[in-house]
Amino acid sequence: MLAAERRDHLLALLANEGKIVAKDVAAGLGISEDSVRRDLRDLAAEGLCQRVYGGALPVSPAVVDYAARQAVTPDAKQKVASVAAGLVPPGGVLILDGGTTALAVARALPKDLACTVITHSPTIAAALLDHPQAEIFLLGGRIFKHSAVACGAAAVEAAQNVSADLCLLGVTGVHPEAGLTTGDAEEAAMKRALAARAAETYVLASSEKIGTASRFRVLPWAEVSGLITDADPHDAVIEQLKALGVEILAAD
């Protein structure tokens, strides 16, 4: 059995049965559990399944979204979001990325702040509906289900027509050499397009992302104004970033 064939088999299984039990699949196909686990790990990295103890489950944006809406935002993200929200001046124009941290920023914006928010996330646009003074501009395009944001050519094109004072970007990896990274190429391109349209770009990264890198680069450090994080300011990685000239905004 070819590796790619196995991969398809797993995805089909996931679609048909709604779950994968590593042990059963290994026994069924006559291969080792290690291979199954490796495949699942890869699929999960690509956002095609959700890895859980014992196997995998389908990525369920509904559940994620549902959980994100109801769950108390983790403390770290909350702190980062508060600091980020403080960067937005009255009357300012903000480009806000998608993702849970950015959503926390949207919620952290003062309810009566008169500003303009440009976003490619329908979730964030919806969250800002109860900010009566905020002008919301939505960037359209094909919705990328994994992270629930508009991506692709149309979205990038739409982004070309806006300009902003500040861009707040969420990423999955923050690494001194690799720069800012994320797990999907389309998303990386979109974030790049957003950052290019703002005078200043600040990155939102809770501490667990510091020192890690994902597959696709978003931006090098030269194009980033600063990093907003709850990580220890004396952390080795943070110190390295400071040496690179990155402004560090501590959230704690």
Added chain:
Amino acid sequence: MLAAERRDHLLALLANEGKIVAKDVAAGLGISEDSVRRDLRDLAAEGLCQRVYGGALPVSPAVVDYAARQAVTPDAKQKVASVAAGLVPPGGVLILDGGTTALAVARALPKDLACTVITHSPTIAAALLDHPQAEIFLLGGRIFKHSAVACGAAAVEAAQNVSADLCLLGVTGVHPEAGLTTGDAEEAAMKRALAARAAETYVLASSEKIGTASRFRVLPWAEVSGLITDADPHDAVIEQLKALGVEILAAD
């Protein structure tokens, strides 16, 4: 049964029944009460449920509401939405307007329907995230807070670049002479732009809108394929519309 699966099961149970009794679940799934209690403890820690003696309850009434909102949708809109959802063929391209009735349509679409939905409503885009087979295309633009949809020049321009088989339009007034009307000029223009991009246009209108007119005209009857409503087919206004050549799809 996977641990994560069990967790989902608990959340689903919570949403559907509004409560969880640890003992019953343990017996039902054939696992120890300890495991159930541990899961509930974890879920509570994440803010996804409220732990109580003997089991758990939803964190807030809003949670049950979220799952049950489908049912909570006024009956009339629900019926209209069901009929409308039935018009969408597998593989079809649908333009879906904003508004509560259209939202009901989005929810009424079969979860595994492979179709493309084009919308200018971030709310509807978000609601469609849990339709894994649906391709979502979001039309961007300035968000009109009143109805939470993208409107204005940018949105109309974005609409020019798409084409669809079917357009489902919500309106506030349905009148034999006035045609379809709504309360805002920008919205009316946007709806017009959407209808122009689809081969067929059907209007969603629960009975209370029949025979009324708002300030701004959306479309004349000549450009509408049909009307989906729960109003009595023998209603005087409905009869008039039939005479005008409007196809009436009764929802009851």
Added chain:
DNA sequence: ACGATACATGCAGAAACGTGCAAGAACAGG
């Protein structure tokens, strides 16, 4: 106040996990 039930905690066996390693297959270049 009492018994019954639910609970948290610690513990131990089992299962799943990640990692390093080596054997083998696939492949490119000479």
Added chain:
DNA sequence: CCTGTTCTTGCACGTTTCTGCATGTATCGT
């Protein structure tokens, strides 16, 4: 055809996580 490289795969190992049970404590209903 041979050789070196890369990638895949299964195995072994130590580690982490899960689960059910036992224990003692807290809470509930009567």
